[in-house]
Amino acid sequence: MSFVVRVLINGVAIWFATLVLSGLTIVGADTNVEQVGIILLIALVFGIVNAIVKPIVSFLSIPLYILTLGLFTLVVNALMLMLTAWITEQTSWGLRIDNFGTAVLGGLIISVVSFVLSVLLPDGRRD
16 A cells, blocks of 8 residues: 555656646646546656666765765656656656756655655554
8 A cells, every 4th residue: 555655645746846847748648637647657657766776776876975965866866757757758658858957856846745745644554
């Protein structure tokens, strides 16, 4: 159940980022229902990329994290978002990113919105 909640949170964060940034767009949707479905599929791909690729990239870039005092996290988040966009654009639907700067801002917005929504939602565990 937690994975489904994570996908929904990522979906809301990606949707919000596409509203705020003009260089971040959802392609392949004609109706609102299709757009919701595509956003959920993009969120699923984004979750899989973050679960599989991001730990490897984070481990390999530990020296850059140290050198930049953690600011390299923005670059890694942008790269994960760009990888998600590249994977989804191989189909007739997906996420389109104009440039790397948009990806950095999009990664930042998605991270902040995901964090806020994760804090606001109860985790379901009883103490």
